[in-house]
Each structure stands twice: as structure tokens, then as C-alpha cells.
Amino acid sequence: MSNSNKLNWKISATFHLVMVVLGVVYVLVSAYTYRNYTLETSQKLHAHLADHLVEETKPLVNGKPDTAATHDIMHSMMVINPSVEVYLLDTTGRIIDYVVPFSTVKREQVSLDPVRKFIEAQGELFILGDCPKAPGAQNIFSASPIFEGEKLTGYAYIILAGMAQQEVGSTLLSSYFLKTGSFIFLATLIASLLVGLFAIWLITRNLQDIIEVVRRFKEGDSKARVPNAKGSDLALLSTTFNDMADTIGANIEELKSVENLRRELIANVSHDLRTPLAIMQGYVETMLIKNDTLTPGERRQYLETTLGSSEKLAKLISQLFEYSKLEAKQIQPRKEPFFIAELAQDVHQKYQIIAKQKGITLQLDQPKDLPMVFADLGLVERVIQNLMDNALKFTPQGGKVSIALRAMDSSVEVRIADTGPGIPESEQSAIFERYRKAASGHVQQSAGAGLGLAIAKKILVLHDATIRVQSKLNEGTAFMFQLPVAA
Ligand SMILES: Nc1ncnc2c1ncn2[C@@H]1O[C@H](COP(=O)(O)OP(=O)(O)OP(=O)(O)O)[C@@H](O)[C@H]1O
Ligand SMILES: [Mg+2]
The missing domain is CATH 3.30.450 (Beta-Lactamase)
Known part of the structure; x- marks a missing residue:
């Protein structure tokens, strides 16, 4: 017998036990009252x-x-x-x-x-x-x-009521009670049995539905929900179950995606770390083997390559670390009002040397009296750096990179544009995902890991802002985002 049936029978057994006890008490009380009533009437009369x-x-x-x-x-x-x-x-x-x-x-x-x-x-x-x-x-x-x-x-x-009458009385009484009383009692019992069963069915019908849904959920049907939860008689139970199922479902989904991400990360990291490590290892081994025959010029070149690889490795590791922390929501922005114009000025200054080395013109456009913005200064600087790194990395000699600030209604727009190779439209949405680099061909395969834009996007999400890209092949690319003006 299922548990719900057990409950049904327990409820109905209790119900009928109460009915029987009440019935017996009723018969006894009315018999007693009837007898006293008759006796008192007789005594008063006579x-x-x-x-x-x-x-x-x-x-x-x-x-x-x-x-x-x-x-x-x-x-x-x-x-x-x-x-x-x-x-x-x-x-x-x-x-x-x-x-x-x-x-x-x-x-x-x-x-x-x-x-x-x-x-x-x-x-x-x-x-x-x-x-x-x-x-x-x-x-x-x-x-x-x-x-x-x-x-x-x-x-x-x-x-007054002599033995004879008492005998007649009690015989009549008992025959009345036995016949009429038990008939009425039985009829009531049967009627109450039917009504009771119906009432219990009404009460437990919704419960049965819920139990059925819970059973399905238990057996792995994560989409099982109580239908019409708000309208059912047990609305609170139904909606609470549905909410719980939603939460569990969302948690499982999140766990799944975190798990996928972890796998992907391990695969990519091991691949990305392996390449610079292998290069370093190769050069160091060569230097050890050819120690006596290497010219000072060759030795210097080998060492520089090794150093470059180790720098790349260090950058990659710190980027991965940063991205993982953002992904795990361990970084919380510490927002404060600051002058975005000053920050743009600083960045412009810092990149001037690299731009000169690469033969790229660096430009800064910003109106006077720009308002302060409300954001995490360090994180916003990181976003601008990542965009500037890309712009300078992908723009060929003779090109131009510009940082432009513009006051909007209640925000300031930051726009970093270049005259580089551009990004094919089909790639534009993918470049913000981690490890995604635009398909090779439009630019010589870059040395980066493909984390710069993913990090920038995550940081901007923490500021409730979105990053957008505008790009045309062979003309150039522009990235822009907005920061709220400080109140
Ligand atoms: N200014 C740009 N011009 C052309 N392509 C770009 C530009 N910025 C980004 N891209 C494309 O988007 C891809 C993703 O950029 P992202 O900054 O995330 O990675 P990366 O620069 O390759 O590596 P990392 O930034 O981790 O060193 C790049 O590999 C490149 O293909
Ligand atoms: Mg980059």
C-alpha cells in the first residue's frame, strides 16, 4: 500500500471511529434522557x-x-x-x-x-x-x-411506574432504539463513509498530484513541476516545490557550466603553457649542448628568446589567474568617483613609447570639463589597457590608434579605435569569449592567449556596462563602453 493510501485509510479510520463513538454516546444520552423524561412526567402527573x-x-x-x-x-x-x-x-x-x-x-x-x-x-x-x-x-x-x-x-x-409498565416501557424503548436507532445509525454511518471518502479524496487529490510530480523529479525528470501551482488547493506547497525545483535546476546548470569551464581551462592552460615552456626548454638545452661553439651574438639571441617566452608565460599565468578570479566572482569592484580624463591621459602617456617604436600615431580626443565617473579605477584601467594592447598589437606600421572620450546623458563613453586589419563580422561576437581569437588570416596569428577581451567584458559586467565593437575589414576596429557619471 502506498504511503498516500495509508494516509487516506488512517484519516478515514479516525473519522469513522469518531462517528461510531459519537453515535454510541448519542444513543446512550438520549436513552437516559428519554427514560428520565418519562419518569419525571409520570411522577408529576400522578x-x-x-x-x-x-x-x-x-x-x-x-x-x-x-x-x-x-x-x-x-x-x-x-x-x-x-x-x-x-x-x-x-x-x-x-x-x-x-x-x-x-x-x-x-x-x-x-x-x-x-x-x-x-x-x-x-x-x-x-x-x-x-x-x-x-x-x-x-x-x-x-x-x-x-x-x-x-x-x-x-x-x-x-x-407509579410499576414493574409491569417498566417492562413494557423498556421493551418498547429497546425495540425502538434497536430498530430505528440502529437503522438511522447505520444509514448515517454509510452516508458519512461515502461523504468522508469523497472529502478525503478532495483533500488528497492535490496532494497526489504533488507526490506524483515529486516522484518524477526524484527519478531524474528535472523539468517536473506542479502544474497550475498558484491555483491549486495546496498553492503554498506547490509553489514552494516548484521554486525549490527551479533553484536546484539552476544550481545544477551552473555546476555543469562551471565543470565544463574547468575542463576547458585545464585543456587550454596546459596547451598554452606548454608552448612557451617548450621553447624555453629547447633554447636552454641548445645553449648547454653548444656551450663551447656559440658566438656571443647567438648566445644573446637565445637568451632573449628564452626571456621573451618566460615573460609570455608570466603574463599568461597572471591573466589566467585574473580571469579565474573574475569568473569565480572573487573580484568585487571597489567603486569610487574619479576623473576618467586623467586616466586616459595616463594611458596615452604610457603607450606613447610602444607606439613610437611601432611607427603608429597615438591620438587622444577628449572635451574639457568631463565629469567624474563612478567605477573601480584599477579595473577600468585594466579594460583600457587590454583594448590598447590589442589596438597596438594588430595595427600595422604607419597606422593610427586613438582614445576618445565623450560625455553622454548620464555617462561617459570611452572609445578606442585603430586603423588595423579589422575583424570579420562573423567573428565579432566570439572574440569576447575566453581563448577566442579571430580566425587566422585577417591578422598574423597573434601571440596572445585570447583572454584580454574576455577579461575586459567580465570587468564591465561588474559595472553593469557592456562592451561593443565596430569593425570593418581592412579599415579598422573600434571598441567602446560607457561608465556612469558620479552623482
Ligand atoms: N583591435 C583589433 N583589431 C583586430 N582584431 C582584434 C582587435 N582586438 C581583438 N582582435 C581579435 O580578437 C581576438 C581576441 O582578443 P583578445 O584581446 O581577447 O585576445 P588576444 O589579444 O589574442 O590575447 P591576449 O589579449 O590574451 O594577449 C584577437 O585574437 C584578435 O583576433
Ligand atoms: Mg588582447
């Missing part, structure tokens, strides 16, 4: 029967029962109402005379306490007295004191 007997006759003469005078009346009372039993008691409660049908009297004495209370309350009290025919049993009665002159000589004591 409360003054004993008074009438005492008024009509003189039941006791000198404390002795006057059988001749009373028995006739007592008989006729019992003929009219067969349920009564008429007794005469002396002042101690001893039974001194009676006219009782069918059965023998088993008590000699009855308790006078209830009798006195009844007389005192003038019949207004519902009270039970000893039943002379059944020791230990109690019944309703009517009672009246008997006086001879001023002297109390005894009591008339009339049991």
Missing part, C-alpha cells in the same frame, strides 16, 4: 394520587390498616391504572399493608427519606424511592402522610 387515597378513605385506624375500607379503592385504582402499586407504611417506613398484582413483595421496609422530601416539596420534586418488589431498585412514587386527629400514624406510598 403526584397527588396518594393524597386522593388518603382524602377518600381513612386507611389507618389506630395505626392499623383498615383493610375493609381501603382494599376496594386500592383495587379500583389499580384497575384504572395497572402500573400502580399501593402500599401503607407505618411511621418507621415498615410496610404494613399492600394491594399488589402478580408478584410478591420482597421488602419489609422502605426508606422514609425520599418520602419526606416528596411530601415537603408537595409533589413538585422528581425523586426516586425504594421499590418494595425489587430490593436495590428505585422508582417514582407518590406519597401522602396519614393523620389520625393530630397524630401522624403512617404514610400512603404508591409506586
Whole structure:
């Protein structure tokens, strides 16, 4: 049996147990109430029967029962109402005379306490007295004191619902209760069973759907979601599950992409590090082998190549380190207001020497009174450097590289343009991905690792900015981005 079915049965069993207990309690309470109601009504109706007997006759003469005078009346009372039993008691409660049908009297004495209370309350009290025919049993009665002159000589004591009536009553009662009661009870039970099962089905129907979806999710269907979650009866549970599934899905996707990236990185890094290392190793080995025959000029050339390779290696490692930190979101920009014009001035100065060496004209265009921008100075400098490195690397001798700043609505645009070979349109979106270099041909295969633009893009993402490229083959390339003006 599945867990949800177990829950169904537990709920319905509890429900029906409660129904049965309530039913039994109801029957018992109504039986008890009905019995008391009947007895109290009878007692009230016949409360003054004993008074009438005492008024009509003189039941006791000198404390002795006057059988001749009373028995006739007592008989006729019992003929009219067969349920009564008429007794005469002396002042101690001893039974001194009676006219009782069918059965023998088993008590000699009855308790006078209830009798006195009844007389005192003038019949207004519902009270039970000893039943002379059944020791230990109690019944309703009517009672009246008997006086001879001023002297109390005894009591008339009339049991009202006699044994006969009680028997008839209880038979009727039990047959009513057994027949009608159990019929109604059974009918109610069956109806409640049906209604209960329906109600439970209604309640658990949504639960079943959710359980089904959770089961599918557990079995690997990461797309399993509770349909119409907000509209279901268990909306909170459904939407919470869906949210949880979304979060888990997103986390798995992120883990997958991080894992892919890690693999790619290891593959690329080992490849990129291997080349300069191999070059260095080769030259150093050659120098060791040919140590005696090398001319000073050759030795110097070998050493310079080795140094170049080791510099490349160092740059690559630091770039990789920087990129990995950006990728892992370990670098948080420390933004502050600064003058972007001053930064552009500095960069322009720094690149002047390299530009001169390569025979490239370096130009700086910026209007006066440019506002401050709000960004991380160090990171923005890194972006501009990477763009300048590319511009100078790819632009041939005689070309031109320019840094231009322009005030926009609420930002300043930085634009770095060159008159180099340009980037084919098909490559333009790919160059910002790590390790992506434009297909060889349009430029001689550059020595870089293909990380410069990827790093620049990541830094700008941290500033909620985007980098754009404009390029035409054989005409030149321009990269631009915007930084927000400091408030
Ligand atoms: N100004 C440019 N003119 C022509 N091509 C460019 C220019 N800037 C970038 N590219 C192309 O985009 C590619 C990616 O540039 P990126 O700066 O990311 O890498 P890289 O310069 O090759 O290596 P690294 O910057 O890591 O030393 C370059 O290899 C080149 O093909
Ligand atoms: Mg570069």
C-alpha cells in the first residue's frame, strides 16, 4: 500500500471511529434522557394520587390498616391504572399493608427519606424511592402522610411506574432504539463513509498530484513541476516545490557550466603553457649542448628568446589567474568617483613609447570639463589597457590608434579605435569569449592567449556596462563602453 493510501485509510479510520463513538454516546444520552423524561412526567402527573387515597378513605385506624375500607379503592385504582402499586407504611417506613398484582413483595421496609422530601416539596420534586418488589431498585412514587386527629400514624406510598409498565416501557424503548436507532445509525454511518471518502479524496487529490510530480523529479525528470501551482488547493506547497525545483535546476546548470569551464581551462592552460615552456626548454638545452661553439651574438639571441617566452608565460599565468578570479566572482569592484580624463591621459602617456617604436600615431580626443565617473579605477584601467594592447598589437606600421572620450546623458563613453586589419563580422561576437581569437588570416596569428577581451567584458559586467565593437575589414576596429557619471 502506498504511503498516500495509508494516509487516506488512517484519516478515514479516525473519522469513522469518531462517528461510531459519537453515535454510541448519542444513543446512550438520549436513552437516559428519554427514560428520565418519562419518569419525571409520570411522577408529576400522578403526584397527588396518594393524597386522593388518603382524602377518600381513612386507611389507618389506630395505626392499623383498615383493610375493609381501603382494599376496594386500592383495587379500583389499580384497575384504572395497572402500573400502580399501593402500599401503607407505618411511621418507621415498615410496610404494613399492600394491594399488589402478580408478584410478591420482597421488602419489609422502605426508606422514609425520599418520602419526606416528596411530601415537603408537595409533589413538585422528581425523586426516586425504594421499590418494595425489587430490593436495590428505585422508582417514582407518590406519597401522602396519614393523620389520625393530630397524630401522624403512617404514610400512603404508591409506586407509579410499576414493574409491569417498566417492562413494557423498556421493551418498547429497546425495540425502538434497536430498530430505528440502529437503522438511522447505520444509514448515517454509510452516508458519512461515502461523504468522508469523497472529502478525503478532495483533500488528497492535490496532494497526489504533488507526490506524483515529486516522484518524477526524484527519478531524474528535472523539468517536473506542479502544474497550475498558484491555483491549486495546496498553492503554498506547490509553489514552494516548484521554486525549490527551479533553484536546484539552476544550481545544477551552473555546476555543469562551471565543470565544463574547468575542463576547458585545464585543456587550454596546459596547451598554452606548454608552448612557451617548450621553447624555453629547447633554447636552454641548445645553449648547454653548444656551450663551447656559440658566438656571443647567438648566445644573446637565445637568451632573449628564452626571456621573451618566460615573460609570455608570466603574463599568461597572471591573466589566467585574473580571469579565474573574475569568473569565480572573487573580484568585487571597489567603486569610487574619479576623473576618467586623467586616466586616459595616463594611458596615452604610457603607450606613447610602444607606439613610437611601432611607427603608429597615438591620438587622444577628449572635451574639457568631463565629469567624474563612478567605477573601480584599477579595473577600468585594466579594460583600457587590454583594448590598447590589442589596438597596438594588430595595427600595422604607419597606422593610427586613438582614445576618445565623450560625455553622454548620464555617462561617459570611452572609445578606442585603430586603423588595423579589422575583424570579420562573423567573428565579432566570439572574440569576447575566453581563448577566442579571430580566425587566422585577417591578422598574423597573434601571440596572445585570447583572454584580454574576455577579461575586459567580465570587468564591465561588474559595472553593469557592456562592451561593443565596430569593425570593418581592412579599415579598422573600434571598441567602446560607457561608465556612469558620479552623482
Ligand atoms: N583591435 C583589433 N583589431 C583586430 N582584431 C582584434 C582587435 N582586438 C581583438 N582582435 C581579435 O580578437 C581576438 C581576441 O582578443 P583578445 O584581446 O581577447 O585576445 P588576444 O589579444 O589574442 O590575447 P591576449 O589579449 O590574451 O594577449 C584577437 O585574437 C584578435 O583576433
Ligand atoms: Mg588582447
